[in-house]
Amino acid sequence: MIATLFKFKGGVKPASHKDESTQAPIARAPLPSRLVVPLRQSAGGTPQPLVAAGQKVLKGERIGAPEGNFSAAIHAPTSGSVLAVEHRTLPHPSGLSALCVVIEPDGEERWIERTPVSYAAESPDALRDLLRDSGIVGLGGATFPSHLKLKPGAAGRISTLIINGAECEPWITCDDLLMRERAGEIVRGIAILRHIASADRVLVGIEDNKPQAIAAMLAATAQSGDIEVVPVPARYPAGGEKQLIRVLTGIEIPYGRFGTEFGVQCFNVGTAWSVHRAVELGEPLVSRIVTLTGNVERPGNFEVLIGTPIDELLMLAAPKAGTDRFIMGGPMMGFTLARTDLPVTKAANCILAASPSLFPPQGPEMPCIRCGACTRACPAELQPHELYWFSRAKNFGKAQEYGIFDCIECGCCAYVCPSNIRLVDYYRFAKTSMRALEREKAASDAARVRFEFRNQREEREKAEKTARLAAKTAAARQAIAGAGKPAAAAPAQVAAEPAPALPQLDEAKKALIAAAIERARAQKEGVQPKNIDNLTPEKQAEIREIEARRVKVREIAKTPPEEPV
Amino acid sequence: MLKVLVALLPGIAVYVWFFGAAILVQIALASAAALAGEAAMLRLRGKPVGLFLSDGSALVTAWLIALTFPPITPWWLTVTATLFAIVVAKHLYGGLGQNPFNPAMVAFCISIIAFPALMSQWPAVGFTDFTAQMAVVFQSQSAQDAVTMATPLDALRTQLHTPEARATVAGVLGSHASFGNIGGKGWEWIALAYLAGGLWLLQQRIITWHVPVAFLGVLALIATGFSLANPERYAGPVFHVITGGAMLGAFFIATDPVSGATTPRGKLIFAAGAALLTWIIRSFGAYPDGMAFGVLLMNLCVPLIDMGTQPPVFGHKDGNKEGKP
Numbered sequence: 058m059i060a061t062l063f064k065f066k067g068g069v070k071p072a073s074h075k076d077e078s079t080q081a082p083i084a085r086a087p088l089p090s091r092l093v094v095p096l097r098q099s100a101g102g103t104p105q106p107l108v109a110a111g112q113k114v115l116k117g118e119r120i121g122a123p124e125g126n127f128s129a130a131i132h133a134p135t136s137g138s139v140l141a142v143e144h145r146t147l148p149h150p151s152g153l154s155a156l157c158v159v160i161e162p163d164g165e166e167r168w169i170e171r172t173p174v175s176y177a178a179e180s181p182d183a184l185r186d187l188l189r190d191s192g193i194v195g196l197g198g199a200t201f202p203s204h205l206k207l208k209p210g211a212a213g214r215i216s217t218l219i220i221n222g223a224e225c226e227p228w229i230t231c232d233d234l235l236m237r238e239r240a241g242e243i244v245r246g247i248a249i250l251r252h253i254a255s256a257d258r259v260l261v262g263i264e265d266n267k268p269q270a271i272a273a274m275l276a277a278t279a280q281s282g283d284i285e286v287v288p289v290p291a292r293y294p295a296g297g298e299k300q301l302i303r304v305l306t307g308i309e310i311p312y313g314r315f316g317t318e319f320g321v322q323c324f325n326v327g328t329a330w331s332v333h334r335a336v337e338l339g340e341p342l343v344s345r346i347v348t349l350t351g352n353v354e355r356p357g358n359f360e361v362l363i364g365t366p367i368d369e370l371l372m373l374a375a376p377k378a379g380t381d382r383f384i385m386g387g388p389m390m391g392f393t394l395a396r397t398d399l400p401v402t403k404a405a406n407c408i409l410a411a412s413p414s415l416f417p418p419q420g421p422e423m424p425c426i427r428c429g430a431c432t433r434a435c436p437a438e439l440q441p442h443e444l445y446w447f448s449r450a451k452n453f454g455k456a457q458e459y460g461i462f463d464c465i466e467c468g469c470c471a472y473v474c475p476s477n478i479r480l481v482d483y484y485r486f487a488k489t490s491m492r493a494l495e496r497e498k499a500a501s502d503a504a505r506v507r508f509e510f511r512n513q514r515e516e517r518e519k520a521e522k523t524a525r526l527a528a529k530t531a532a533a534r535q536a537i538a539g540a541g542k543p544a545a546a547a548p549a550q551v552a553a554e555p556a557p558a559l560p561q562l563d564e565a566k567k568a569l570i571a572a573a574i575e576r577a578r579a580q581k582e583g584v585q586p587k588n589i590d591n592l593t594p595e596k597q598a599e600i601r602e603i604e605a606r607r608v609k610v611r612e613i614a615k616t617p618p619e620e621p622v
Numbered sequence: 623m624l625k626v627l628v629a630l631l632p633g634i635a636v637y638v639w640f641f642g643a644a645i646l647v648q649i650a651l652a653s654a655a656a657l658a659g660e661a662a663m664l665r666l667r668g669k670p671v672g673l674f675l676s677d678g679s680a681l682v683t684a685w686l687i688a689l690t691f692p693p694i695t696p697w698w699l700t701v702t703a704t705l706f707a708i709v710v711a712k713h714l715y716g717g718l719g720q721n722p723f724n725p726a727m728v729a730f731c732i733s734i735i736a737f738p739a740l741m742s743q744w745p746a747v748g749f750t751d752f753t754a755q756m757a758v759v760f761q762s763q764s765a766q767d768a769v770t771m772a773t774p775l776d777a778l779r780t781q782l783h784t785p786e787a788r789a790t791v792a793g794v795l796g797s798h799a800s801f802g803n804i805g806g807k808g809w810e811w812i813a814l815a816y817l818a819g820g821l822w823l824l825q826q827r828i829i830t831w832h833v834p835v836a837f838l839g840v841l842a843l844i845a846t847g848f849s850l851a852n853p854e855r856y857a858g859p860v861f862h863v864i865t866g867g868a869m870l871g872a873f874f875i876a877t878d879p880v881s882g883a884t885t886p887r888g889k890l891i892f893a894a895g896a897a898l899l900t901w902i903i904r905s906f907g908a909y910p911d912g913m914a915f916g917v918l919l920m921n922l923c924v925p926l927i928d929m930g931t932q933p934p935v936f937g938h939k940d941g942n943k944e945g946k947p
Contacts, residue, residue, distance in 0.1 A: 066936075299936065311937030421673060424719035428879045429830070437936040442884065443928075460935040 063307040065300045067436040068292040069469045071227050071389070073266055078230045078350040081357040083238055086347075086373060092134050092160040092364035093145050093400040094120065099194040100201045101127035108158060112139045117169040117341050119190070120158045129192045129202045133160055134343040134362035136167040148367065148385050148399040150392040157400070160364065171339030181207070181253045184336065188253075191335035192342040192403075196327035197221055197232075197296070198386065200404045203332065206315075206322050207253045215316075218256035219305055219323040220247055222263040222270060223289060223296030226387030229407040231346040232326050234358040236263070236270035240277035243326050246333035247284060250324055259284045260305045261326075264291040293389060294467040298323045300436050312463040327406075347401060349374035351384075351410035361401050367408055368397040376410045384409040388416065389468040423476035431470035431480060437463050441470035441480055448487035453494070456487050464488075530569075537568040623678030625828050629819035630685055630874065636815040640808030641693055642750030644759060648688040648700055655701040656684035659708035667717065679718050683707050686726035686875060690867055690914065691733070692744045694758040699740055703729035723921045724881045730914040742910065744773050747808045773809070775866045776910040778857060790854040813869040820873025829877040832886055836893035837872040838863050844901045856905060867913035868900065875913070881921045888924075888931040896920045 097103040102124030108114060114133040121131030137160045145157040176184060185204040194200040207215070220243075224232040236243060251259055261278070263271050265288040278284040289295050289304050299310050301323060308319050316322045324332075327346060334340045343363055347370065350356040354375035361370060367383070376383075384391040385405055393411075431441035439460050447456035464484050471480040592600075637645045660680040664671045687704050707725035715721040734741040745755065778791065823829045842859035849858040862868060867875070876882060876896050883892040896916040903912025 303936075309937040309939070311935075314937075421670075423673075423677065424717065426679075426719045426880050427882075427884050429884050432884065438933060439935055440884065440932065443932075459932065460938070463935045463937070 061307075062287070062289065063304050065295075065303045065436050066438050067434045067469060068294060068300075069434050069472050070292055071472065073291070074228045074350070075230050075233065075266065078228070078348050078356040078358060079233060079237075081355070083234050083346055083358045083360055084373075086359040086361045086365060086370055088135060088162050088164060088166070089362070089365045089369045090161075091140070091366065092137075092162065092362060093366065094131060094134060094158045094160065094364035095145070095147055095400065095402060096121040096131050096156045096158065097128075097147075098131060098192075098200060098363070098403045099129050100199070101125075101129075101205070103156070104128055104131050106142045106156060106158060108133075108139045108142065110139055110141050113137070114139060114160060115167050115169045117171065117343060119341075123189055123202075126189070127202070127205070129188075129194050129204070130190050130341070131158075132192055132341040132343050133158075134364050135160065135162045136165050137162040146396070146399060148394060148402060148405065152395050157364075168340075173339045174336050176249045176252055176336050181255070184249065184253050187336060188332065190341075191331075193328065193331055193335055194342070194403050195325055196331065196345055196403060196406070197298070197325035198390075198404050198406055199298075200402075203250075203324065203328055206317070206324070207250070209317065213320065214256075215254040215322045216257050216320040217306055217322075218247070218251055218254055218259045219302055219321060220250075220259065220261040220326055220329055221296060221298065221301050221323050222261055222267075222274065222326040223301055224267070225264055225291070225293045225296035226389055226391075226407075227293070228350050228409050229348050229387050230350070231348045231358050231406050233267050233270050234348075235330055235346050236267070236326055237273050239330060240270075240273040242333050243274070243329045244277045244281060244284065245337060246329035246331070248281065249332050249336050250329060254322065256322075261286045262289045262295075262301045262305050263287070264289055264295055266291040293469065294436055294465070297436065297465055297467060299465065312460075342403065345401075345403060345405070347405055348407040349410075350407065352377045352380045352412040352415055353410050361405075363401060363403055365401045366397075367394065367399055367401060367405075370401060371397060371408065371410070374410070377412070379412040379414065380410045381413060382411050384411055389472065390466065419479075420477045422478050425476055425478060428475060430473045430475060434469040434473045436467060436469060437465055439464060444487070445478060445480055445483050448483040451487075451490070453487055453491045457491065461487055461491075533569060533572065534565050537572070538565050623682050625823065625826055626682050626874065627678065627685060629823045629828075630689070630816075632815040632819050633689070633812055633870070636808075636812045637689070637693070640747060640750075640811065641745055642755055643752050644693040644745070644755035645688065647756065647759060648691065648693055648695065649685055651697055651700045652684035652688040652704045653681055655704040656680040656687075656708050659705045660713075663709055663713035663717070667713065669717070674718065677718065680708060680712075683712070683725045683729075686870075687729050689870060690726065690730050692741065694743055694745050694755055695740060696761050697759050699733060699737060703733045706732060719880055721880055722924070724875060724878050724917055727875060727914040727917050727921075731918060734909060734914070738909075742773075742776060744776075773866070773910060774861075775904060779904070779907075779910050791849075791857050809866075810864050813864045816869040816873060820869070823873060823877075829873065830886070830889065832889035833877045833882065833893040834872040836890040837876050837897045838868065840894040840897035841868060841901055844898065848905070862901065862904070866904070866911040871896070871900070871913040871917060876917050876920075881917075881924065883924050883927045883931070885928055885931040885933055887933070888927040891927050891931065892920050892924065895923065 096106060104121030104123050106120065107122055108120045114120060114137060116133060116136045118133045119130050120133050120139075123130045140159040140161050142156065142158050144154040145159070146152060146154045147157075174184075174187065179187075185207055188207070189202065189204040193203045195203060195206070209215070222232055222236050224230070247259060247261070250256075261274055261284060263274065263286065265271070271286060271288050274286045278286055287305060289301070294300050295304060298316075302316060302321055303309050306321055308321055310316050310319055310321075331342045331345075335342065344360050345363065346358050347361045348356075348358050349371065353371075354377055356374060359370065359373060367385075371383070383394045383397055384407075385394050386392065386407055386409075388409065388411075391407070391409065394408075425442055425445055427442050429442070431445075432439075435441050437460070441464075443459050444456055444461050444464070447453070447459060448461070461484055464481075466481050466484065468481050471478065474480060634645065634649070657675060657680055660675060661671050664674050684704055687707060688700065691700060691703070707729035711723055711725040711728035712718070712721045715723075749755070820829070820834060824831060824834070842863050845857065845859040845862040848856035872893070876893050883889050896913070896919075899916030899919055900912040903909060903915055907915075909915065
């Protein structure tokens with residue numbers, strides 16, 4: 058069956074620069090001196106550490122437990138000893154730090170006991186749990202836990218499974234090489250994903266600028282017949298999940314909705330490969346393929362343990378002189394690393410050495426003239442120039458109305474902008490500001506609710522106290538005036554009509570005062586003796602001594618301190 | 623912006639061929655005034671002068687002013703109008719990218735309202751004597767009837783659309799040999815050269831098809847309807863499209879991104895409205911050509927048009943709420 062291709066609007070065609078890093082086969086990166094494994098490597102919660110400093114770990118041993126069902130487990134990438142569990146800076150645009158497990162490899166690469174599972178006999182639920190516990194997340198860059206994507210949605214099951222081998226970002230070739238060399242393993246992983254989702258149809262989308270990968274995948278799927286390998290036109294961002302789903306099925310998934318709701322779900326080829334390893338070899342996700350390219354002597358792809366310091370990894374590719382920065386990810390969506398002593402994470406598909414000659418500095422930002430180049434390039438079919446005005450003016454309500462959250466931050470608009478406006482930066486600013494405002498609003502809402510509740514409670518308590526007092530007073534009055542006037546009325550009436558008859562009131566008042574005086578006297582008599590009363594003479598002498606010392610100290614304190622020498 | 627200037631070159635060449643080199647002097651005057659005004663305003667506003675001068679936007683405004691004004695306009699009017707366009711219509715509104723009105727058209731409208739006689743002083747075809755033209759431009763000599771003439775649009779207006787008029791379209795256009803067969807001798811060739819330049823801009827993806835197609839299409843459509851109903855009173859579509867500022871406006875003026883609509887449907891509405899106003903002013907108004915007024919009036923409507931024509935976002939299309947193809 059030949060799939061009908063759909064088109065997505067917009068997109069750009071930057072120079073692909075793929076050939077630089079596809080000349081050499083995937084090489085295994087040597088064991089680094091140290092591994093820093095961040096515990097939070099997927100969307101969702103932060104796994105709790107399961108190890109402590111000083112502990113020995115085996116390769117593949119779980120070191121981070123998934124928090125609830127919303128994250129995936131973290132494993133020791135090699136055997137060795139835990140040096141520390143501490144906060145380290147993450148390779149993230151924010152430059153924030155988070156809890157990491159630092160492991161010193163022992164060089165033996167001793168695995169935990171690996172138990173391969175025959176997937177056909179397992180239930181989808183058991184396999185989803187296995188994926189969660191094996192730390193399988195989307196390796197295309199978003200690192201969304203795969204077991205969550207495979208959950209049947211409200212609208213039912215996933216009928217179409219999309220496998221993303223498009224790899225549209227320039228320079229990056231890790232998926233390309235993986236497909237060329239390990240197509241068979243990828244296809245085995247696809248079969249597992251398909252079994253879990255019980256999908257009718259599997260489409261593997263690969264950009265048509267990777268003929269070798271397409272050929273390898275076609276050969277690997279030749280037996281299984283019903284997996285369709287579909288070359289898609291090379292146009293950035295064809296590998297964006299929403300764009301690839303649109304191209305292969307015509308379905309458009311709006312912002313905030315899951316593909317499952319539309320009967321379709323998308324997985325990266327690298328994810329499929331690691332699914333195969335996790336299920337059929339019992340090896341959790343402890344490594345990934347990373348492209349090292351750009352201004353380097355030996356560009357290529359390496360199988361790298363998660364947690365490997367980027368600077369140690371870069372030595373394999375040998376950055377050339379003139380490299381002024383390193384980008385994690387591609388030139389379109391990647392970000393410049395503030396430092397290189399940061400670890401490789403599950404999201405790290407490429408480390409790109411940039412130089413002024415490869416990436417000439419952008420010209421100065423000029424005013425937007427509303428030329429519409431961005432609109433034509435936007436694959437989300439937004440009006441980027443309008444979003445720019447709104448973001449700049451901090452008119453966030455309007456920005457939201459014009460769909461700023463539908464922006465996938467692919468960078469096509471900034472790429473084509475003749476005025477060199479860093480459009481995506483403005484959108485990120487607007488989005489984070491809006492999220493911060495929302496958090497602030499939620500916090501202030503909670504504070505207001507708390508405050509109102511407290512006021513209410515205080516008022517209620519006051520009312521209760523008043524009622525209690527009134528009742529008490531009335532009871533006392535009744536007790537005193539009771540003899541002469543048995544019908545001195547209920548306490549409520551006393552409160553409401555305080556003056557039934559003046560002389561009687563005076564009488565009652567006097568009686569009340571007398572009662573109060575009596576109470577006070579009794580209280581006074583009942584007071585406990587002070588702790589300095591009734592002491593033995595020795596104790597009293599001791600107290601006097603202490604008092605004398607105190608007086609002395611006070612006098613010393615009064616005299617001004619000597620001048621420091 | 624430099625490509626826009628390049629696209630104007632064929633039109634200018636044909637202009638020079640038919641009407642002499644005076645237009646080049648006008649272009650030079652307007653360019654000098656525009657650059658001076660731009661530099662002064664940039665300095666006052668504390669912007670990097672060199673960077674902004676090199677964007678070419680002031681030159682585009684200057685050239686459009688020169689090309690829409692009569693080539694024998696007195697030098698001071700060209701300079702004043704250009705300065706007004708740059709200083710008031712552009713920079714006082716916030717400079718590049720912020721002006722709600724097309725600066726060149728502001729200059730044109732201000733001038734034709736303030737100096738209607740000077741702005742209607744078009745050279746006769748064949749009056750290409752450079753020295754004589756310069757004498758008029760620099761006013762050592764006032765323009766004489768021998769060297770000026772009414773444009774076909776002007777002739778139509780005065781002879782057809784005034785209450786005492788009794789002429790017919792065919793009668794007016796046939797009355798003067800130099801009115802040519804289609805849109806006025808010389809003018810029709812200039813319009814075709816603008817068309818060529820405009821098509822090149824389309825091919826270069828500097829402009830989109832929406833504005834030229836909607837502008838010329840609507841203009842032709844209305845003209846066809848009315849000229850079929852009353853051929854003696856209303857000129858035909860070919861005449862309207864090829865005469866006056868229609869072709870220049872369709873490809874070079876109404877396509878200004880800053881002051882025009884930006885959405886595809888918005889561009890169609892904007893250009894259609896400008897064309898409708900152009901035709902109405904040409905046929906019933908007090909001014910011979912209505913293109914400049916049409917564009918300015920539609921500039922006013924741009925925020926509303928853009929707001930009302932936002933195209934659907936990926937995944938949120940009407941009738942596609944479930945994302946099905």
